[in-house]
Amino acid sequence: MRRTTDPADRRKVLVETIPGALGEVEAAVVPACRRIGEVLADYTPEQQDLLFDYFARSAPAFRAATEDIRTATRERKRS
Structure with missing residues (x-):
């Protein structure tokens, strides 16, 4: 890189x-x-399953929130 x-x-x-x-x-x-x-x-296997589910579901949510912030920032700059 x-x-x-x-x-x-x-x-x-x-x-x-x-x-x-x-x-x-x-x-x-x-x-x-x-x-x-x-x-x-x-962690137990069950706890690991819960953690991995959280990570898998929260990563897209964080990406979407980041895009929401970018969009709102662009709109404020245009105003």
């Missing part, structure tokens, strides 16, 4: 994929995955 600054707006960071870099990304997230796995191991 390569990060550069948007020349038109230096507050923005542009991220682009680099072919063949997946191994580096995986290596970077392995420690987080291991620690999350340790946390989840303390």
